[in-house]
Amino acid sequence: MTKIRTTPIKSMLLIATIIACMLFSGCMAALGSSDQKLVVGEVWTMGSADPAMHNYELNNFLVAEGLTSISPDFKIVPCLADSWETVGSDSWRFHLNKNVEFHDGSKLTADDVVSSLERTMKMNPSVTGQLNIKKISKADDYTIDITTNTSDASLPARMAYGRASIYKINENSDGTISTPICTGPFKFVSYDKASDTLELAKNEKYRGGAPKLDSVTIRFGIGDANARQMAIESGEVDFTTEPPLGSTKSLQSNSNLNVTIHPLCQGYKLKFGDISKAPYDDVSVRRAIAYSVDRKSIADDILLGRGKASDGNALTPGLAWRNNDLKGYSYDTKKAKDLLSEAGWKDTDGDGILDKDGKPFKITLYTWPQRPALPSIAQAVQSQFKEIGIDADVRIMEWDAISDRADEWGMISVAGGDACMMIPDPSYYLEGQFLSSNDDYHYKNAKVDELILKARSTFDEDKRNDLYKQVQKIVYDEDCAQIPIAFHYLCVVTKKDVKGYVPNPAHHDYCISSGIYRE
């Protein structure tokens, strides 16, 4: 083995080179900050760039677009399709915008729409269920006919769903797509699976005018809130969301950062594990529980400005189909106790816990740790339940493990991030939660089923919204089928020079906007 000998001159040269490199990279970094670049620190992971599986992310970061899209004031607006109309009771016709170009310069035609929707539905069964499409066919080069499984007024809204975005089929030999070609303001450049990083570049030829940013880098998978806070404070990322709950003040006082809080279509709520079984099959018990929750104090003291107490309806204020006249349930422990004692729950053995037929009112609250406010909300609810004589345990575990336990006696899940606008239509949330054939919670009400099914095939918007308002009246006020606690607001932290971000509350959790620029 030869020994490498370092002379003093050599080592000095080495040191000089290192210093020069460091100075040079320092200059580069300084230059870089004036460029129109944006680095986003994202909470969730991506995993692959195949649009069939990850259209949603591509849509949120303005790479992929759908036939329609959702505006910040919750209207379905034209996107790749200029207009649409019904053809018969279960069929829709979409007329494409004829000036849309893919990132590779080719024109968007009906064939691309048909093949990409078919491919997504074939590869991603969960999307198939959400789109409710039976058949999709091309009428001419710029016209598409879509037949739905049942008469469905929500199809245009379903086409705004990120997962229904349109892309070019450029499959590899194994049938996957690793370089998506779409139509949005930003072009896909690369995706690195090891670092879960997505690189995008400006689409100069975007039909609505090129975005101001030259490039966007999205670093996925910074799941830890403290890590995101440190990343934005150290300048590693320029844009991130959901820093730790307690950090809003110190971030606001940081002169390099800009902190904004926006409403979202998500909320915190209590969901009964199995509403058809004791003790929750009794509506008085459900109402008592609704009366026992102090929503205002949870919103003010736990969410610390990142949310607002619910008025009794889980749907976000501002939606046209939202029933704003629900009476809701105030915080009233006396009423709660009265209701419980009427229902036969009394403290007969004097241990402070209600019982009925010898069975104590001992229940379990399940929640998961990814939404940082949830464990605290669960513990606050637990202590509020104690006030009315319900003894609750709190269990914090992964979401999948929780859904397996739904049939435990007295199971309640404390849910957060529960989106009512994943598909921007009332059917998405109300059917998913309350239609008896989707019996995740075993809620059954023939009247609700009838209203929901009728609304699905009602094409007059006002009449349709009215039907959904009646559904909300029944499920929240009368049946108390789930207990909304608070609306979730999104906290966005950016560097001071990041301007032009327009939040879109209809997206889950957020999407960037093409007007963002660096000052």
Added chain:
Amino acid sequence: MQKTRSLNEFLKNKASVMGLIIILLLVMTAALADYISPYDTDKVVLKEKLKPPSWQHPMGTDQLGRDVLSRIIYGTRTTFELSMLVVLFTSAFGVFIGIIAGYYRGIVDEILMRLIDVLLAFPSIILALVIIGAIGPGVFNTVLAISLVGWLFYARVARASTLSIREKEYVEGARAMGCSDAYICFFYVLPNCLPPIIVLMTLNLGSVILSIASLGYLGLGAQPPIPEWGTMLNDGKEYLRDCPWLSVFPGLMIMISVLAFNFIGDGLRDAIDPRQLVIK
């Protein structure tokens, strides 16, 4: 004679005496928690949330307005109860297996020891995580998971001692008098292999406290609102930058108690080291 010598040896070691004092204080804290803790541990007073340390709340309050000092005090109780339970379970089971292996040798020894070798190949905390993942989080499950992976070292130490003890004349004598194997193991072998086991127990207490806190920190140990140091650390993590008192105090308690147990363990090891007993 031997006993006093060991005791003197132990008392000469300043670090271990300090460790002993700290542990005694902590044990008293745990025992008297009901009398000395100023507030109810799970009383949620949302208006009093995230208050920095003050005369009213010497360690501040947490995100739900609960007094951190009271939770630390009750946390001492939780931690000590759990760790003692784990150490008792693991040492009893480990010593039992170890003595059987060492006493019978041959095929029994071979099977048990290879099994232990296999189990030792897994990092213990990972194995505990897997077990918790399968049976769900909770206080009892934590004890179970840590115990299931913690008995291995006891078994090895007990086996090693037993191997030498079973060749001693007094064991030979007992066997000649017709004592049963169980009798010999319990009255001759067990007492004589206890010294190293006791050292191992004290040293092990420290690492068990760490394991319990780790599981709590990962959200897999004691479930809220049970006050437990690791769980408190986890709760405080979200507020680390702005309200450090939520994590600093539980962290300090974990550090102090683990250090104290390690000091005692070191002192004990030096004091009752069999090699020193032989020299005299």
